[in-house]
Amino acid sequence: MLKKIVCSAVFCVLMVSLAQASVYEQRPDRDAFEAALKSCMEEAGKDEQGHPDRKAVDACMENKGFKKPEGGPGGPGGPPPRD
Numbered sequence: 001m002l003k004k005i006v007c008s009a010v011f012c013v014l015m016v017s018l019a020q021a022s023v024y025e026q027r028p029d030r031d032a033f034e035a036a037l038k039s040c041m042e043e044a045g046k047d048e049q050g051h052p053d054r055k056a057v058d059a060c061m062e063n064k065g066f067k068k069p070e071g072g073p074g075g076p077g078g079p080p081p082r083d
Contacts, residue, residue: 036064 040060044052058068 033066036061036066040064 037057040057041052043060044056047053061068
């Protein structure tokens with residue numbers, strides 16, 4: 001009985017670690033992302049409030065190979081509803 005419990009626990013730990021590794025591999029290189037963002041922020045013009053033009057920055061980042069995730073904050077379904 002104890003052998004089954006230990007084997008199940010080891011299996012669960014291994015599966016969680018594999019799942020975390022696959023999520024980490026999908027992330028872009030942080031240094032390359034930050035360098036591209038800084039470059040795009042400098043290249044983009046300013047909007048009426050003096051901030052970098054968001055559409056220009058998004059287009060520049062997409063041209064450099066960094067696409068925004070679908071759905072915005074909160075994942076594909078958007079942020080959770082507030083009560």
